[in-house]
Amino acid sequence: MKGDPAKIRVTLSAMGHSAQYFPGGSGKVEIYVTPPRTLEGILEDLCVAKDLFMFALVEDKKVGFDYVPRDGDEVVLVSPVMGG
Amino acid sequence: MKLGGYMGKILEVDLTAKKSRTFPTGEDLIRDYVGGRGFVAKLLWDLVPRGADPLSPENVVVIAPGPLTGVFVPASGKVHMGAKSPATGGYGDSNMGGHFSPEIKYAGYDALVVRGKAEKPVVLVIDDDKVSFEDAGDLWGKGAITAEKILKDRLGEDFQIAVIGPAGENLVKFACISHDFGRQAGRTGVGAVWGSKNLKAVAVRGSRTIPVAQPKEAFSKAKEMYKTCFHKPGFKTWTPYGTAEVVDWVNKVGAFPTKNFSTTYFERHNRINGQSLKERILITDKGCFGCPTPCGKYSRAQTRLGEVLVEGPEYETIALLGGNVALGEIEEVAYANRVADELGLDTISAGNVAAFAIECFEKGLLSREQIGRNLSWGDLESVVYLLEKMARREGIGDLLAEGVKVASEKIGGGSERFAIHVKGLEWSGYEARWAPAMMISYITCDVGAHHNRSWAITFDVAKGRDSLEGKADKAIELQHIRPLFDVLGLCRLQWVEIGFELENYAEIFPMVTGLGYSWEDLIKVSERIWNLTRAFSAREIPGFGRSFDYPPARFMEEPVPDGPAKGKFLARESVDRLLDDYYAKRGWTKEGIPTRSKLSELGLDFVAEELEKDGYSI
Numbered sequence: 001m002k003g004d005p006a007k008i009r010v011t012l013s014a015m016g017h018s019a020q021y022f023p024g025g026s027g028k029v030e031i032y033v034t035p036p037r038t039l040e041g042i043l044e045d046l047c048v049a050k051d052l053f054m055f056a057l058v059e060d061k062k063v064g065f066d067y068v069p070r071d072g073d074e075v076v077l078v079s080p081v082m083g084g
Numbered sequence: 085m086k087l088g089g090y091m092g093k094i095l096e097v098d099l100t101a102k103k104s105r106t107f108p109t110g111e112d113l114i115r116d117y118v119g120g121r122g123f124v125a126k127l128l129w130d131l132v133p134r135g136a137d138p139l140s141p142e143n144v145v146v147i148a149p150g151p152l153t154g155v156f157v158p159a160s161g162k163v164h165m166g167a168k169s170p171a172t173g174g175y176g177d178s179n180m181g182g183h184f185s186p187e188i189k190y191a192g193y194d195a196l197v198v199r200g201k202a203e204k205p206v207v208l209v210i211d212d213d214k215v216s217f218e219d220a221g222d223l224w225g226k227g228a229i230t231a232e233k234i235l236k237d238r239l240g241e242d243f244q245i246a247v248i249g250p251a252g253e254n255l256v257k258f259a260c261i262s263h264d265f266g267r268q269a270g271r272t273g274v275g276a277v278w279g280s281k282n283l284k285a286v287a288v289r290g291s292r293t294i295p296v297a298q299p300k301e302a303f304s305k306a307k308e309m310y311k312t313c314f315h316k317p318g319f320k321t322w323t324p325y326g327t328a329e330v331v332d333w334v335n336k337v338g339a340f341p342t343k344n345f346s347t348t349y350f351e352r353h354n355r356i357n358g359q360s361l362k363e364r365i366l367i368t369d370k371g372c373f374g375c376p377t378p379c380g381k382y383s384r385a386q387t388r389l390g391e392v393l394v395e396g397p398e399y400e401t402i403a404l405l406g407g408n409v410a411l412g413e414i415e416e417v418a419y420a421n422r423v424a425d426e427l428g429l430d431t432i433s434a435g436n437v438a439a440f441a442i443e444c445f446e447k448g449l450l451s452r453e454q455i456g457r458n459l460s461w462g463d464l465e466s467v468v469y470l471l472e473k474m475a476r477r478e479g480i481g482d483l484l485a486e487g488v489k490v491a492s493e494k495i496g497g498g499s500e501r502f503a504i505h506v507k508g509l510e511w512s513g514y515e516a517r518w519a520p521a522m523m524i525s526y527i528t529c530d531v532g533a534h535h536n537r538s539w540a541i542t543f544d545v546a547k548g549r550d551s552l553e554g555k556a557d558k559a560i561e562l563q564h565i566r567p568l569f570d571v572l573g574l575c576r577l578q579w580v581e582i583g584f585e586l587e588n589y590a591e592i593f594p595m596v597t598g599l600g601y602s603w604e605d606l607i608k609v610s611e612r613i614w615n616l617t618r619a620f621s622a623r624e625i626p627g628f629g630r631s632f633d634y635p636p637a638r639f640m641e642e643p644v645p646d647g648p649a650k651g652k653f654l655a656r657e658s659v660d661r662l663l664d665d666y667y668a669k670r671g672w673t674k675e676g677i678p679t680r681s682k683l684s685e686l687g688l689d690f691v692a693e694e695l696e697k698d699g700y701s702i
């Protein structure tokens with residue numbers, strides 16, 4: 001919750017077609033979590049299946065779903081490539 | 085208002101008489117079918133004589149860019165190629181990138197129609213208004229890539245050339261058309277139709293300008309579209325790897341074709357994935373006309389059989405000529421890719437056929453004597469041997485060249501259970517035993533088992549992989565959106581892969597064409613085309629209907645033996661529930677034939693009359 005000093009702020013944005021399955025369908029959420037929490041755990045909290053994404057990016061670098069976000073991280077979740 | 089995006093005429097070529105003529109692109113054709121896939125579907129419906137043998141001179145080839153092709157809309161270089169399919173006997177088409185499509189527009193045409201059969205092999209040369217038939221005697225028998233190079237040297241670099249290889253000449257039911265040294269119209273055997281007409285290649289050069297209804301607005305919108313593409317976060321991640329990026333994910337979710345789809349997880353996937361491609365064999369990226377996100381990967385690969393240069397491999401080839409035959413090194417997949425490209429084989433079907441042959445050998449249904457050698461999984465020599473044999477119809481290749489459906493009917497011994505196809509078209513790169521939305525997408529795809537009309541595995545993941553609810557609706561939704569790109573003459577990867585918004589296309593369409601269509605209007609056009617292609621197959625295939633919409637028995641009866649999808653299969657009752665739901669939502673009969681009221685709603689009364697004549701009760 002915003003204002004709770006024990007929590008950190010993490011922004012998740014979904015890139016590609018899996019964005020539609022994010023809460024609200026907007027493909028972007030800003031949440032406050034009690035650290036340490038893995039990306040997989042955060043997605044579970046949001047009821048979003050991690051298999052909807054191939055991998056995640058933080059500051060343009062690939063990270064796994066075991067990544068533990070830091071305060072202010074912006075995590076980009078990349079949808080699977082569908083091809084032609 | 086004068087329409088933009090259209091050149092106003094269609095070129096019709098009669099190969100038998102070596103004559104050509106043009107006719108105006110009809111207002112009705114534009115209004116109801118818009119272009120590309122729409123023109124292909126309608127012209128095939130009108131021009132292919134009922135019951136024509138797909139490999140006879142009666143069959144008709146239609147090649148159509150879209151109204152947005154060749155203008156400054158991002159990735160507007162796609163062309164649609166169709167004919168009555170020799171693989172399925174029904175509606176057939178395939179889509180190809182590169183630079184061929186815009187050149188057709190620059191030469192002044194909205195579509196090319198090719199009829200008849202040349203007495204001897206020819207190259208059809210279209211140079212603006214001038215149409216000629218050049219002798220192709222010296223090119224017959226040559227590989228597709230080799231022949232394209234010779235033609236470029238002969239005619240000039242500025243000609244865009246589409247060509248077939250030996251597989252097309254030998255009427256292999258899954259022969260493709262090749263262009264730009266590595267782009268293919270791969271599916272449904274359109275290459276064999278060219279071969280049956282003695283048409284080795286089509287070379288086009290044009291010098292015209294494409295009219296645009298509102299040039300200023302369209303140009304500024306297109307500029308904005310490019311900018312948006314470049315700033316999408318996916319731009320940086322998707323472009324370096326192209327479609328190969330997805331190999332690991334498809335394995336993770338248990339959907340990767342492995343050993344003739346006997347299982348869905350390939351333990352060597354990380355040796356044939358996007359990273360392997362990038363780190364071990366990639367030379368440079370290559371893109372189609374006007375593409376902001378070039379997914380083509382030009383590679384050099386060294387194997388024990390030699391070195392190859394090849395455009396690829398992209399995901400489908402990695403799946404079918406990699407995991408499905410258990411080739412576990414990216415270099416080997418690239419080698420097989422290059423062999424198939426030169427021979428003019430569709431890598432998806434060819435990978436299926438090779439895997440089917442290996443399994444038949446393993447099970448004792450084909451002997452060493454019949455095949456001419458031993459076959460084994462993960463053996464590059466076995467794969468290359470089979471590709472060569474099928475493309476040249478030598479020995480066992482003559483049977484394999486018919487595709488897995490016909491081959492399994494002849495081989496018998498229960499091989500039909502693992503002949504992986506729908507309607508005679510081999511299955512592409514996503515196994516669907518644990519993905520009902522993907523399953524209904526595949527089995528109802530209008531050309532056979534192909535993923536490009538609807539790709540819905542993430543919908544399965546999001547909504548429950550064991551659930552059947554809403555899966556048919558999703559397939560229908562996607563079957564209208566995705567083929568719309570083939571109507572417009574655009575690549576859909578910017579939308580599907582990097583999240584480029586559909587609204588952009590809805591906005592630029594009227595600016596280019598002057599047609600005041602909303603996105604919903606365009607979706608309706610797509611639905612009309614979907615019903616027309618289904619009706620085409622109903623008209624052409626005796627007894628067509630529900631029984632043509634089932635997956636192979638393997639998917640309905642054999643649980644996946646290992647990997648993330650272990651134990652999963654989609655029982656026939658579940659498939660039936662999906663089909664019932666799908667037909668009802670589409671407004672089709674329980675047998676899967678469009679009803680009269682649905683056809684009327686779509687302005688297709690003339691189709692209803694034909695189907696009634698055929699005895700369908702609709």
Ligand code: SF4
Nearest residue numbers: 181371372375379575
């Ligand atoms: S994304 Fe790939 S297929 Fe699409 S236009 Fe670009 S290079 Fe061609």
